Amino acid sequence: MANDTEDNIFIGRSVPARNDKPADQYLALKFGNRHGLVAGATGTGKTVSLQVLAEGFSRAGTAVFAADVKGDLSGIAAPGEPKDFLVERARAVGLDGGYQPDAFPVAFWDVFGEQGHPIRATISELGPLLLSRLMDLNDTQEGVLNIAFKVADDDGLLLLDLKDLRALLSHIAERAGELTTEYGNVTKQTIGAIQRQLLVLENQGGARFFGEPALAIKDLIRQDRDGRGVINLLAADRLMNSPRLYATLLLWLLSELFEELPEVGDPDRPKLVFFFDEAHLLFDDAPKALLDKIEQVVRLIRSKGVGVYFVTQNPLDVPETVLAQLGNRIQHALRAFTPREQKAVRTAAETFRPNPKLDTAQVITEMGKGEALVSALEGNGVPSVVQRTLIRPPAARIGPVSPEERAAIVARSALRGKYDAPIDAESAYEVLKQRASARTDQRAPEPRGPWGQPAPSESTRSGGLGGILDGIFGGGSSGGGAPAPRGRSSGRASVTEVVVKQVARSVASQVGSQLGRAILRGVLGSMRR
Known part of the structure; x- marks a missing residue:
């Protein structure tokens, strides 16, 4: 099933307006790293649009990373079924050869290691800013956490997992008076508050995320033997119970991609496309420092050959500074019952390049399931005129794979065994424990009598x-x-x-x-x- 070209991903066919002819809508691969937005109310077809884009990038040889919030995306690993509504949609959008089922190479990941390869990061890689966000620390506590990381650097202490950070904080509490003069104010009360937040994080499953072997970014950018890009799916159904951990994990991945990948300018196609589902979790209550970091990463990461696509219900969930950088847009229907929803409709309509034959704000509230307003970059990077579009049907299965199918895919994965078993290397916890033991031995005096002679047996x-x-x-x-x-x-x-x-x-x-x-x-x- 094609209509994709060497340079474009076929999205769908426009619905004629005022006697216009229907036109195919494409996303140009050379602009795939200019980021995008897939928005719409629940049940309007966002997940299917995401799947269509992921399939198109995979066919072009571009790797994909997406969080599978409900498990529905996992079906992309299995061929679709020629159901009547899919066959009819394929005919309506003019797919060559009609509906043709297909399956795509998939790697499953899971922070908890239950539905895919474990995905881990070290405390040091995450850094104090993201860690403070993850634990919801206030400014004072974040300052002390920055001091902790500085002390670890100065003392050559590796911070790999939560027990390393806990041991480091205890060490700093013991030296609070000494460290205050050199690094800034440190109090045992603040250390205690951070320790309590660490306990909360551990209870939410954070202990599974931190440690080694940490994820190697190159393992997300792979192709199969046919040259198709591997689609990496993060099982997020359970992870969504810890929304801060979910948002921090995905932002950490973006930061690692930004730090590790070389500059490539504007390639013919992206190296990796990153879909950030439930994007509002990234921005909710985020401090300004974090928002600035997100904006910086989104603005600059395209030159590393990475495209970022935010998937959310409401365009207002994305800050304007970030929204302005999203050149490729698929907007599904929105409801307009409350003042905030009406504002979202106006905002969405105003962000498109106007179509004089289309009342964009009105159409947003009228579209059916599987329809969307589409505008993508074209020519010299100018957004196309917005068009009401029937989205093409995906070639892979719509809906989840079975647990048995998932287990079989994980079992034959090229990454099997690389991340499965955790490694507990010598790090801050072990080093500080050894130092404390050595100090105890040095302080223990030999028993003496009242005049200094050895004590009697x-x-x-x-x-x-x-x-x-x-x-x-x-x-x-x-x-x-x-x-x-x-x-x-x-x-x-x-x-x-x-x-x-x-x-x-x-x-x-x-x-x-x-x-x-x-x-x-x-x-x-x-x-x-």
Whole structure:
């Protein structure tokens, strides 16, 4: 099933307006890295449009990454079925040869490692800005987290997983007074608050995400043996229960692509196209520093050969500074019942290049399922006039694959075994634990007696007096000192002996204290007299 050309992805055919002829609508591959937007209310066909674009990029040899929020996209790995509505849509849009089922190369990923290859990142790779966003830290806490990363850099400590960060924060809390003068104010209360947020993150499944082996970006940019781009699908149905983790993961991937890929200018086709479903999660309550970073990445990453396509219900979910950079647009129907929805309709209509034969704002509210307003870059990068368009049917299955089909695809994946088992390398946790143990050993002094001599052994102490006092008072044989003189009666001790022994025991119980030494000198002095 084609109508794709060497240079274009076929999106669909326009609905004639005012006696116009229908026209095929394309997305030019050379502008595929100029980013895009797929928007529309629930149930209007956004997921199908996303699938159509992903299939087109894959045919052209471009790798794709998409978050599969509901599991529906997984069907792209299996051939479609020639159902009546698909056959009819193929005829309506003029597909060559009618409806022809097809399947595409897919790699499944899953943060939790249950529905695909585990996907991981290290604490260091994520950095303090994204980590602060993930844990919803305030400005003060974010500042202390920045100090923690700086201390780790200065001390040569690797931050790989959550236990590394937890150990580093405990280490900083112990040195708070010392570090404040060099790095800035650090309080144990702030450290405690961050530790509590780490616990929340761990309970949400963050421990699965952080660690090694970390994802190698090159494993997202692959082709199969037929030259088709591999479609990477992130299982996000469970991940959506932790929306901050979901948004942070995808933004981290974008940042890694931006950092690692070389500059290529404007290639004939993108290296990778990145679909960001539920895009509003990326921007909701995001601090200005993070929004600035997102805008920077979106603006500059196209020169790395990467296209970013935001998928959301409402165009207002995307900040204007980002929305202005999205040149390829597919707008499905919107509802206009509330003031905010009416504003969204006006905003969506105003972002298209006007079509004098089309009332864009009105059409947005009237379109049926599988219809959309389409405008893509053409010529010298100018947006085409907006057209009401019937979206072509996807060639692959609409709907999810079965668990058995998914397991079979994962089992024969070229990446099988590379990421499956976690690796616990020596990092900050182990290093700080060793340092703490070494300090404890150095601080432990050898036991000494009251005058600095080695402390008596347990067997010597068991006699009650021991050591020098046994020599003076004639300790018994049970005490380990000199044996009692022969011929001494084994009967009752004299009053004098009882008194002396009582005093001696009192002295022995206070050895090492000033009071004990004073009493001892008094006893010895009285004996001399």
